[in-house]
Amino acid sequence: MRIIAKSRLKTYWETPGNEKSQPYLNEWYHFCSKQIWRTPQEIKNMIRNVSFVSNDRVVFNVKGNDYRVICAMDYPRQAMFIKFVGTHKEYDRVQAGEVE
Template identity: 35%
Template sequence: MGTYITVALPTIIMKLIGKQLLHDFGEKHADARSQLQSWEAEVEAAEWKTPQDVRNRYPKVTLPGNLQAIFDICRNKYRLWVQIAYKTGIVLIKKIGTHKEYDKWQFK
């Protein structure tokens, strides 16, 4: 019989970068403010390790690339584009805008 060692992997809580974009957008679009605040709090408490973890919480999220996600805000009136580094736990806010603005975004 051998000896087994159990290794606990560290829990990585997501760090949100670019929060000022959310706050500025919320100031201009008051109808989005509370949903953006809720989204921010949820992300900062999340432990996303894969795109599937994001989809499990947000079933309607668009995942245009392995490290990107587009969230619907206010029932698709607004869109929020983020880049996610799962290994380091960083969520970088790239853009937030109206759905009309979103139609012009290029994802690379």
């Protein structure tokens, strides 16, 4: 998968207080960038704790449940668009299906 807007990850981990997230978000990025997912079920078969929400959005749990990454998926183009990066607490304050 092509992951669009890695800069969102970088902006997040460069924010004071979020530095510890960098190795985990990098690991998530490299893992996902090597995948070929054609359907939500293919993701679920590989990552059991992934969640699916409206508008082709996928919520990935990173480092257990410490961080969340919301992506809009475009399976035919093999693209993932990062829409949100944050802690579990920050995630609770957004609408996963609508966040841009």
